[in-house]
Amino acid sequence: MSSSSTALAFFFLTCTIAAVAxxxxxxxxxxxxxxxxMxxxxxxxxxxxxxxxxxxxxLRFQYKNDSVVLTTESAFMRCDSxxxxxxxxDGNTVINLDKVGKFYFISGKANRCIKGQKMTVNVESRNYPYPPPVVTPPHSPNYPIYPAPPSSQLPGSGNSSDSGPESTVSISVMSFIVSVVGLWLCMHHP
Structure with a gap:
């Protein structure tokens, strides 16, 4: 394999790793x-x-004089750590979302959790076959509910400026395909 083929293969491999990170x-x-x-x-x-x-x-949690507790759904509901x-x-916690499903986080101090310092995160597979479902936050008088965008702005409606999660997945898949083709060409054409 020539040095230009090796460089090209390295470039495609780097693109693939960046695309799926x-x-x-x-x-x-x-x-x-x-x-x-309040x-x-x-x-x-x-x-x-x-x-x-x-x-x-x-997820990166930044905080002072507190903690982050990963817990079960039932403990989450009771603010029980x-x-x-x-x-x-440690004040600067990074948590890897390493599986599909829900992750439940609360403050380790029950009084803080009861006041709302808790969070549920739903993790999906990157190989999700369809666009992820749109989730509407629960109605609260403290948070306005905004109207849905016109259908011309929804993913898949032909709007070429869309850069949402679906575009990211499409770019990742396309980068992977280009990488595989590039590596195959490098290996079979000296």
């Missing part, structure tokens, strides 16, 4: 992991519902 989400973005204000008790569930999480993505799956208290 997960994203990292900063929980709560600029507010971090904290007790929500008017925003659903802060973290709404934050999570507005995003699509896939196997391989990570006595039998956790995992506990983190």
């Amino acid at each position: 997960g994203r990292q989400f900063l929980v709560g973005e600029n507010v971090g992991w904290r007790v929500p204000a 008017r925003e008790t659903q802060l973290y569930d709404i934050w999570a519902l507005r995003r699509h999480f896939y196997v391989g993505d990570t 006595r039998q956790p799956i995992s506990v983190f208290n």
